[in-house]
Amino acid sequence: MSGSDDGQPDETGQRSHKGPALLSKLLGRDGHERQQEQRARLRAVVDESME
Amino acid sequence: MSEGSDAPRRGWSSKRRETVYRELRDVLNSQQSVMDDIDDKALRTVRITALLLGVVVPAAGLAAVTFQPLLAAVGVLALVLSAIVGVLTYGESDLVVGPSGAYAVSLATGDDADWELDFLVELASWTESNAADIADNGRLLFYTQALFVVGIVALTASVAFYPVVTYFGA
Numbered sequence: 001m002s003g004s005d006d007g008q009p010d011e012t013g014q015r016s017h018k019g020p021a022l023l024s025k026l027l028g029r030d031g032h033e034r035q036q037e038q039r040a041r042l043r044a045v046v047d048e049s050m051e
Numbered sequence: 052m053s054e055g056s057d058a059p060r061r062g063w064s065s066k067r068r069e070t071v072y073r074e075l076r077d078v079l080n081s082q083q084s085v086m087d088d089i090d091d092k093a094l095r096t097v098r099i100t101a102l103l104l105g106v107v108v109p110a111a112g113l114a115a116v117t118f119q120p121l122l123a124a125v126g127v128l129a130l131v132l133s134a135i136v137g138v139l140t141y142g143e144s145d146l147v148v149g150p151s152g153a154y155a156v157s158l159a160t161g162d163d164a165d166w167e168l169d170f171l172v173e174l175a176s177w178t179e180s181n182a183a184d185i186a187d188n189g190r191l192l193f194y195t196q197a198l199f200v201v202g203i204v205a206l207t208a209s210v211a212f213y214p215v216v217t218y219f220g221a
């Protein structure tokens with residue numbers, strides 16, 4: 001629900017931002033994307049349990 | 052209020068949700084401590100490496116010691132790489148520590164009836180994402196320390212190489 005389809009902000013978590021995360025940028029490994037994947041997975045679990 | 056009931060308690064609609072919140076909040080706090088520990092170890096290794104490269108290696112060059120060139124080069128290279136990876140380890144730390152301002156406001160002002168569940172899902176996604184970040188940084192810390200050990204061993208071997216060869220008469 002990034003962006004978002006239910007009115008939620010794109011970034012829901014406050015990050016510590018200790019450094020520039022150069023390696024992650026270099027490897028294309030984004031913490032924000034990772035969190036969104038986890039969120040989508042957990043949402044699916046919740047939706048499944050609600051049905 | 053009886054123990055184990057689903058009655059509202061301290062603002063939460065059920066004890067179950069409150070318990071889950073507390074557990075997840077504890078996980079988030081623990082993850083921050085673990086990451087701080089990883090960063091601290093990485094930076095300590097960087098400081099020691101910088102000291103070795105900046106003071107000990109030039110001083111050893113002035114002393115009457117003959118280094119085995121290949122081993123010395125491997126040692127210095129490993130120490131330099133260790134310092135670089137150590138700095139990267141610190142720079143990669145980017146854990147979620149709590150709700151962003153925008154999300155906190157959207158929760159406070161939203162009309163979502165089940166905001167608690169929404170918040171718990173977000174909290175759980177932060178802990179999952181943090182766990183993956185910690186695993187990555189733990190790996191980087193291992194590389195930092197492994198390169199440091201390789202550097203020390205190679206430099207020591209480079210100093211010991213010719214005396215050992217002479218002693219054994221090879």
